[in-house]
Amino acid sequence: MLKLVDLTKVYRTEEVETTALNQVNIHIKQGEFVAIMGPSGCGKSSLLNIVGMLDNPSSGQYWFGDEDVAGYGERKLADIRKKNIGFIFQSFNLIDELTVFENVELALLYHDIPSRERKERVKEALAKVSIAHRSSHLPQQLSGGQQQRVAIARAVVSRPRMLLADEPTGNLDSANGEEVMNMLTDLNGEGTTIVMVTHSMPHAQYARRIINLFDGQVVAENLRAA
């Protein structure tokens, strides 16, 4: 599904130059569930952002299917992203001014889907994460766990082939965290490729493969026995 070849990301600010990713090579197959671990600042988010086409690498190749998208501009990336990738963030990133329903619907607004079908799919997605009864609430009126469920519904409603999750359980208590991990496992079971960054070893255990990063480099890969 995707292949990173000698991928490097360097951030330049006025005074310092930070190499967040250094010659990373990773291959992820269709339908995999990959967890990325590592200490704070080792480059996990940078990696996920590039994989999610929210940012460009400084050098190296990023093969998505049979295209090297490393040098693509925002317009082209937006197009590929829209069709293939869903996101879940640690801080949920719901829009405060929109209701639960509207937040989820937002993910379909840019997909050219007739409004009736759109509404159906939003309802379906909300039901799937058991939050349908709160569909007209605003995000602040929900607990963290509920908000993350909305975020998951939003990420999957457009039926992406790949789901990227940056510390999805980081802000949740263990019960809620567990629930989110179960949902991700279910989605992976339905065929969605999942790449997840996490600090929690137990949660990483839901994945089939764990990639360890240190100082921008892949230091270990562990396959969990099936």
Next chain:
Amino acid sequence: MKMLGNFLRVAVRILVRDRMYTVLNVAGLAIGIAAASMLGLYVWHETHYDGFFSKADRIYRVDKTEFMPGREPVTYSSTPKPLAPLLPQDFPEIETSVRVHDEPVVVARDGSPFREHMQVVDPDFFRLFDLPFIAGDPATALAAPGTVVLTESLARKYFNGVDVLGRSLTLTNGISLTVSGVIRDLPTNTHLRRDAMLTNIRTRLGENVDGWFARMDTVWNSNFLQTYILVKPGTDPVALTARFPAFLSARDPNYLSTGTNKPSKALVLTGLTHIHTDPTGVPANLLGVLHGLEAVAAVVLGIAVVNFVNLSTSRSSLRVREVAVRKALGAPRSMLVGQFMVESVLLTLVAAVLAYVLLEVAMPASVAALGIRFDRAYLYSPWLLLAELLGVVAVGGVAGLYPALVLSRPTASVLLRGGPTAAGGAGVRALLVVAQFSAAILLAIATIVIFQQTRYVSSQQLGFNADGVLLLRELHQPEARAHIESFRQALLRIPGVAQAGAAFHAPSDGSDSTDNYHVPGTLDDGTIVFRSEYIGHDYLQAMGVRLLAGRLFDRAATADALRPPGSTVGEGGVTVRASDPPGRTAVLSWRAAQRLGFHTAEEAVGRQVIYDVDYPLTIIGVVDDVQFNSARVALQPTAFLLDESGLDVMAVRLTPAADAATLAAIDRLWRDSFPTIPVNREFLDDHVRDAYAAELRQGTLLAGFTGLAILIACLGLFGLAAFTAQRRTKEIGLRKVLGAGVPDIMRLLVWQFSKPVMVANLIAWPLAWLGLSHWLQGYAYRIALNPLVFALAGLAALLIAWVTVAGHAARVAAAKPVDALRYE
């Protein structure tokens, strides 16, 4: 004091950090203040004419209102010559009176004649108008005839200096005047002629004037000079005016009291300081225009202030976190309010200084460009500085107060969570943007309509072809009077001249001679009033007036023949009055023919019409209606009468092939024919347009300030767009993560700013429609308001708004979403 220093340091740091915001905010406000000050100064200048004379509050001009049956009363500033000396005699409260008569004279310098204005005045002139003398004594300078008082400029023009007492100024007719005084050039804000010389009323200026002028001493029905009075302190002008009718019936032998359905008159007083803003005999409403300009100034300033408040408050809402931290650290509310105020006033102060610089640069330039009178000294008036300073405190205070109060109220914990303020201000800001654009669109529509109307009135309804007609004036001068026909013949021989014909007046000269007419056998109730235009044989032909039926005046036709000047025996031996037309025929305008009851032009030809009471004229032709006035007044029915005794202006129609050489040949012919009379020529279309100079000027002024208003509104919109882009960065990033493409985001942002502009249209349209319909009522000939103009102005505003915000929108839309998500 220590706190203020801290505030200032922080303020300067923040202003420097948010450079773009600072520049936008300061520039918008500075332009607004400069524009409003400019209009304000102009209005102030216009409304403070003649106030500098020390006795201004005791000086009045005596004006005369004429009541003619069948017409609206008209007030003129011209009065008869015998009036003034009698006023102090009959009214003890009148200290003295002064007559001012403007007589054109010609002065030679280096062999070329120059036309100058000689103000022929009573000796007390300087007692009323205490103009500062550079040389001479104001009490005696005009005491005796044969002396002249010059302005500084005129002294330099003719003598290259101001130390010229006792020198003599010689007119081209040989008359010599002794310089008895030199005064400073008059300031711009006086209604008195600024370029005139002054001489005693008994000075002899040449045989063509003197005899007539002396005869006028006892003539009450010839009104041609201005009469000013100086009243004793405490005199009530209303009570004084009330005693004028009794005075007139005692003194004026022709006087008939009002209300008799016969021509009558009344004397009225115009206070010296009101003469400029309240002109007599002109339908133009200067005060109305000035109030309009005041409103425009207020709107422009209002837009700028709204901008300032909008940008300030929006920026401050990005500082929620800073305020929260300060609060958490224990800053009292008053200190936070103080901090915002200091920042705001500092910014306003910078804007005011910039505005002042702008004003110094732009005002003289625009004054020159518009050809308006303005005194530069006004720019340095302490009042202006004081007003600007007050404005700084007021605007800065208001703009600072709002964010200060809103942000300093909630507790730190509320603010740290993002605060309730963020969403609240947006509604107010949208409303203010709506208000700004409503005003800008309103001004834009008004500008377009005023230009349309001005073009319409200056090009339509003339009834003659003004293109390619040259006017040569001053043929009534004694040197020229007898040679008009030979001069005309010579003109026709110049290649490029197609036609030439003379008349008493040209269109738009402001002449206003009317008489009663009626058809024989009908009741002469004095209600049919036509304009009487006295013209020479070839005038209508030269003007290109369209003939509808019959013929024009014709040298070959005996009926048009004139009785000799001065003769009181008409055709067939009947006795006629000196005031009767010398001919027996008339050409009527179509409107006049209709007014007499004829249904077609042909029907009128050959019929008779009675001039005044009993002087019959034969209608020989009917022509198209001709606009001899400005289009502010309706086309008057007109009778063209043949009279070759008072021709003054020659209309010369040029062929399309005429060029500079033609004009040079005409000038040469004039100089050869009349060497003592300066060439005075202009194109008719320019002359007609001059009649609308005021409107054109207003239009230009309005266009300029509309442009400024739109510019300022856009500066604000630009700032707001930048702010919104920044505020919504996270949301936009999320939308992109969720699949929104660049065009989607563009649409989102552009739409956000289109909505207020569209609402502004809905507000501006009806207001503009009402206001402009009202304005157009003032014109007898007016355009219909075109909805397309409204739509166009609205669309233009929308487009400008789009262009303004598109840059930000594009930048945000094209940014990598990761940048947006990191922004927290």
